[in-house]
Every structure is written in structure tokens, then in C-alpha cells.
Amino acid sequence: MCGIVGYVGKRPVLPVLLEGLRRLEYRGYDSAGVVFFDKGRLRVLKRKGRVYDLEEDIYRNSTLEPKAPGLGHTRWATHGEPNEINAHPHFDCKTTLAIVHNGIIENFYELKKELIIKGHKFISDTDTEVIAHLIEEYVKEGLNLFQAFLTALRKLKGAFAVAMITTMDPEKIYVARFQSPVVVGLGEGENFLASDIPALLPFTKKVVFLEDGEVAILSQEEVKYFDFHGRELKKTPQIITWDLASAEKGGFSHFMLKEIYEQPSALQQTLLGRLDLEKGKIDFSREGLTQEFFSGIKRIFLVACGTSYHACLVGKYLLERVIDIPIEVDLASEFRYRNPRLDNGSLFIALSQSGETADTLASLRLAKEKGARTLAICNVLGSTITRESHIVLYTQAGPEISVASTKAFTTQVLMFILLSLYLQEIYQREEPKELIKMLPRLPGLLNKVIEKLHPKIKECAKNWYGASNFLYLGRNILYPIALEGALKLKEISYIHAEGYAAGEMKHGPIALIDENFPTVILSAKELGIVHEKTLSNAEEIRARRGPIILFTTEGERKFEDKVNYIFYIPETSYAFLPILYVVPLQLLAFEIAYLKGCDIDKPRNLAKSVTVE
Numbered sequence: 311m312c313g314i315v316g317y318v319g320k321r322p323v324l325p326v327l328l329e330g331l332r333r334l335e336y337r338g339y340d341s342a343g344v345v346f347f348d349k350g351r352l353r354v355l356k357r358k359g360r361v362y363d364l365e366e367d368i369y370r371n372s373t374l375e376p377k378a379p380g381l382g383h384t385r386w387a388t389h390g391e392p393n394e395i396n397a398h399p400h401f402d403c404k405t406t407l408a409i410v411h412n413g414i415i416e417n418f419y420e421l422k423k424e425l426i427i428k429g430h431k432f433i434s435d436t437d438t439e440v441i442a443h444l445i446e447e448y449v450k451e452g453l454n455l456f457q458a459f460l461t462a463l464r465k466l467k468g469a470f471a472v473a474m475i476t477t478m479d480p481e482k483i484y485v486a487r488f489q490s491p492v493v494v495g496l497g498e499g500e501n502f503l504a505s506d507i508p509a510l511l512p513f514t515k516k517v518v519f520l521e522d523g524e525v526a527i528l529s530q531e532e533v534k535y536f537d538f539h540g541r542e543l544k545k546t547p548q549i550i551t552w553d554l555a556s557a558e559k560g561g562f563s564h565f566m567l568k569e570i571y572e573q574p575s576a577l578q579q580t581l582l583g584r585l586d587l588e589k590g591k592i593d594f595s596r597e598g599l600t601q602e603f604f605s606g607i608k609r610i611f612l613v614a615c616g617t618s619y620h621a622c623l624v625g626k627y628l629l630e631r632v633i634d635i636p637i638e639v640d641l642a643s644e645f646r647y648r649n650p651r652l653d654n655g656s657l658f659i660a661l662s663q664s665g666e667t668a669d670t671l672a673s674l675r676l677a678k679e680k681g682a683r684t685l686a687i688c689n690v691l692g693s694t695i696t697r698e699s700h701i702v703l704y705t706q707a708g709p710e711i712s713v714a715s716t717k718a719f720t721t722q723v724l725m726f727i728l729l730s731l732y733l734q735e736i737y738q739r740e741e742p743k744e745l746i747k748m749l750p751r752l753p754g755l756l757n758k759v760i761e762k763l764h765p766k767i768k769e770c771a772k773n774w775y776g777a778s779n780f781l782y783l784g785r786n787i788l789y790p791i792a793l794e795g796a797l798k799l800k801e802i803s804y805i806h807a808e809g810y811a812a813g814e815m816k817h818g819p820i821a822l823i824d825e826n827f828p829t830v831i832l833s834a835k836e837l838g839i840v841h842e843k844t845l846s847n848a849e850e851i852r853a854r855r856g857p858i859i860l861f862t863t864e865g866e867r868k869f870e871d872k873v874n875y876i877f878y879i880p881e882t883s884y885a886f887l888p889i890l891y892v893v894p895l896q897l898l899a900f901e902i903a904y905l906k907g908c909d910i911d912k913p914r915n916l917a918k919s920v921t922v923e
């Protein structure tokens with residue numbers, strides 16, 4: 311996720327771009343850049359770091375005579391480390407056109423190879439630069455600028471919001487959208503564009519949202535809209551009534567809620583470029599992951615902290631179904647101080663949203679020291695854990711602002727699903743085609759679960775937010791989800807909550823049950839034999855008058871009258887259960903914390919990134 315802004319009009323261009331970038335920094339903040347006209351030529355300024363670093367550079371440079379149109383970009387790196395060269399804007403060979411981009415170009419590698427053969431010179435490691443050279447190439451081949459822009463867009467696979475300014479048409483901004491947001495802001499004698507509304511609000515409230523497959527061309531006087539084939543479209547402006555604070559959160563009251571709702575799109579981003587539906591394969595070639603990396607592996611360690619540790623527990627269930635290699639899961643704070651049997655036959659997998667967690671990093675260093683191969687599943691490009699691991703698989707959740715982790719978790723789980731399918735092919739020599747075919751439907755399925763369950767979850771929260779304790783029970787792959795549901799509740803609502811394997815209930819926690827102690831039970835038909843066993847645990851709680859909130863498979867009607875609340879999850883694949891069950895628990899924790907008036911995005915005593923022991 312990155313942020314883009316654009317301006318065409320008579321105001322001084324740099325203050326408009328910088329104001330917009332500051333308001334989009336929540337979308338990415340490893341580097342920032344602007345491009346504008348200066349004495350008739352394109353002039354770029356970019357900088358590793360935050361927007362204020364860029365701003366300092368700009369105001370130190372007294373030789374500038376900046377003129378609109380101009381573009382700005384704040385980056386959340388996906389391809390190429392966060393440095394000045396990889397910061398946007400990017401250019402063609404002759405610096406006649408500048409591109410800013412948000413999203414991922416899945417086929418950039420193939421396109422780049424073709425363009426290099428045709429003589430194009432690339433200077434960055436980004437996927438974005440390919441767009442500039444592609445447009446340049448089509449112009450060279452004789453297309454007019456507009457047709458070259460459209461032809462390039464039609465060639466791109468993946469997700470993109472792309473904006474361009476060029477000396478070939480110096481009064482305009484070209485912008486296109488496919489699966490990454492673009493909002494056009496309409497003014498009097500001036501027009502704007504941005505990835506999100508907060509960047510526009512200081513200037514205008516009149517906006518047009520581009521849809522997938524649409525292009526806009528902005529000049530001072532007007533904005534024209536087209537599809538990717540150049541057919542003109544009519545678009546109706548809307549008036550935004552949000553204030554700035556709610557606009558930054560996309561209209562949501564809290565970042566956590568926004569991030570919960572972003573999960574379908576975060577999953578989609580994580581799938582991009584990794585699914586080869588034609589061959590029925592998972593493709594990790596761009597990450598440099600090959601069959602050889604796994605040769606001779608005799609033991610696998612999955613290590614992390616907090617929510618990422620729960621994703622490791624899910625990972626164990628998924629990986630154990632496809633490989634015979636023993637898998638150990640550890641809390642990083644324990645792993646680093648025990649004596650794990652690590653050697654060159656070990657594969658050490660570190661999970662971390664931030665890539666900076668002290669215990670996870672120390673465990674990784676220990677594993678490397680003992681000769682293990684290391685792989686990181688991480689969300690933050692260029693973080694210490696990614697720099698020190700042999701292989702990195704990035705979750706593409708985008709920046710997670712809320713301290714309580716939500717979309718980082720579901721994308722980590724998705725990465726384990728992909729890894730298990732990849733290993734299934736290597737170890738069982740069997741192509742897991744069916745599940746691979748289902749994967750593109752997962753984001754949509756999750757969306758439906760959120761939309762359907764959220765209103766009833768709010769109602770349930772109203773009944774139970776006064777409880778002092780909660781128990782969460784699950785078995786098999788839903789056991790780590792019980793742990794994660796309890797962690798979410800305790801960290802943001804400060805209610806004591808415990809996650810347990812349902813089979814352990816009789817070994818202690820059942821003593822706690824009474825009419826004021828609610829239990830959240832997770833079960834699903836896809837769990838086979840343990841599904842019925844979990845439902846028997848529900849009966850045992852009921853017999854002790856314990857209130858029950860049950861999450862189970864659609865159609866499981868026999869419990870309707872026996873529990874206080876029942877939530878149905880559509881029947882699905884076993885592998886998808888953790889994702890479909892955890893998101894309603896995130897919502898439940900959120901709604902309870904909201905009713906209790908807690909500071910949800912910044913819970914007391916907690917930090918987003920735990921960089922000390």
C-alpha cells in the first residue's frame with residue numbers, strides 16, 4: 311500500500327502535494343517523492359524516510375521554480391528495498407514522463423526482460439519503473455500518448471493506481487485505476503487526485519471515485535473519464551461529508567475496525583503474483599524460493615511472539631497435513647533460551663508483522679548461528695528480520711496502525727496455506743489443484759462473513775461487555791483461533807480472557823463456569839471427528855449454566871435453542887477455517903472494547919512493535 315497525490319491548477323504545487331502526502335502517510339512511510347515542472351522540465355525530489363524529511367530538502371533548495379501539474383508519492387515498499395532509488399516517481403529512459411504507482415505489477419519481471427532486450431535502461435528494483443518504460447516504448451512504436459498509456463495499462467497484470475505527468479502533454483495528469491483506489495477531487499480552475507479522501511479534504515469536498523478499469527485525464531479546466539479502451543465515460547461527483555479525523559480512517563471510527571474490514575483486500579494482495587491458476591501451482595519464484603531450499607530438511611521450527619505465534623500454531627496444522635517432517639512451534643522468548651536441536655538440516659521460519667520483534671530476531675540469529683536455513687514471513691519490507699533471513703515471503707497486508715494485529719494475522723495464515731500447497735507439490739508430487747482454484751474466492755467469502763455477522767456481533771457485545779472473564783474454546787486448527795480470540799479481547803478491552811483447547815476443559819477450566827462466565831466455542835464440520843467432541847463440550851458447559859456464544863458451520867441447527875448466541879460460518883475448505891473464524895472474533899473484541907470506552911487503537915501498556923525483551 312502506498313499513497314499518491316496529484317495537482318493541476320494555479321496554486322503553488324509543492325504545498326498542495328506535501329499536504330496531501332502528510333495525510334496519506336498512514337499508507338506507507340519508508341520513502342517519499344514529488345515531481346513537478348520546473349522551467350519546462352520535469353523535476354524530481356525524493357528521499358528515504360518520512361514526508362517531513364522530504365519537506366526539509368525541498369525548503370532548503372532555493373533554486374526551484376515549481377509549477378503544476380505535479381505528483382507526489384509516499385511509499386510502502388513491496389519490490390526493492392526502501393531507499394532513494396526505489397522511491398517514486400519513476401521515469402522512462404529520457405525523463406520525459408514520470409510515474410507514481412500504488413499496487414503490485416505481477417508481470418513486471420517478464421515485461422522488464424522484454425523492455426531490456428529492446429534497449430531500455432532501468433535504474434530501480436521496483437515493479438513501477440516498468441510502466442514508464444512501457445509507455446515510452448509504445449510512443450516510440452508510433453502510438454499517440456493517450457493510446458500508449460491505455461495500451462500499457464492493458465498489458466499490466468496485478469493491482470495498480472498509476473498517475474503520470476509528461477513533457478509530451480505538460481498541462482495534464484493521466485491517472486488509472488485497477489484494484490487500487492483513486493479519488494479525483496474537483497475544484498474551480500484546479501483539480502486533484504489522491505489514493506484516499508484525507509489528502510483532498512483541505513482543498514475540496516467534491517470528488518469522483520474511479521472504478522476498476524477507468525482512466526481520468528485532469529487539466530485545470532476539466533476532468534475527462536475513459537475506460538481502458540479509450541471510450542469516454544460519464545461520472546457523477548459526490549460530496550464528502552466526513553471530517554478529517556474520520557477520513558483518515560476511511561470513515562471508520564478506529565484504525566482497528568478499518569483494518570478488520572480491509573482483510574479481504576489484504577488477502578487479495580497477498581495472493582497477487584503467487585497463484586498460477588493455469589498450472590495449478592503456487593509460484594514463489596520471485597522470492598527465490600526453490601525446491602532445493604528444502605532439500606535435506608529434517609526438522610522445521612516455527613517461531614514468533616503474540617498474534618504471530620498463533621499464526622505459527624495454525625501453520626503447524628496446515629504443514630503437518632502435507633509433509634512428514636517434524637514441526638516444532640515456539641514462543642520466541644522461550645526458544646532463544648532453551649536448547650533447540652538446530653543444525654544444517656533445520657529450517658527455521660520466523661513470523662513477524664513488524665520484522666523488528668526483539669525475541670523473534672534473537673531466535674533467528676541463534677538459528678543462523680547453528681547453521682539452520684531461515685525463512686521469514688513478514689509484513690514490513692526491509693525490516694531487520696527480513697534483512698537477516700535467507701528467504702523472505704512478504705505478506706502484503708499494508709501498514710497496520712492499530713496495536714491489535716488483525717490483517718497481519720490473516721495474511722500470515724494465508725501465507726501458510728500457500729506454503730503448504732507449495733510443499734504438497736514438492737513432497738507428495740501431487741498438484742493441489744482444487745484448493746488452488748478455490749483461493750481466489752477466499753477474499754469474497756470473508757467479505758460476506760463480515761457483512762453478515764457484524765450486526766449480530768454488535769448485539770451480542772451489548773449483552774456481554776459487562777462480563778469480567780471469557781473462555782474461548784476450539785480444537786485442531788481452531789484451537790489457535792481460540793487463543794487469538796482471547797488475546798484480542800484481553801488486549802483491547804482489558805477483560806480477562808483465556809483460550810483453551812476444548813479437550814482440556816475438563817482438566818481445569820470447567821471449574822470456573824457459572825452463569826456469569828461466558829464461553830466462546832468454535833467448531834466446524836470440516837474438523838471431522840473433533841467437531842462432535844467440541845459440541846459435547848458445549849453441552850457440558852450448558853449443564854453448568856454457563857452462557858455460550860457458538861461459532862459453527864451453517865446448517866448446524868441442533869444447537870440453536872441451546873446457546874445464547876449462535877453465529878454461522880459458511881461450509882468451506884479446512885484450510886480457510888482459521889481466517890473465516892478469527893475475523894468475527896476480532897469484531898467481537900472490538901465491539902466489546904468500544905462499549906467499554908477503551909482506547910482501542912492504542913491499548914494501555916502495549917506497543918505496536920516490541921523491540922526490547
Ligand code: M6R
Nearest residue numbers: 616617618662663664667714715
Ligand atoms: O510484529 P510482530 O508480529 O513480531 O509482533 C508480535 C507481537 O508483539 C504482536 O503480535 C502482538 O501480540 C499484537 N499486539 C497482538 O495483537
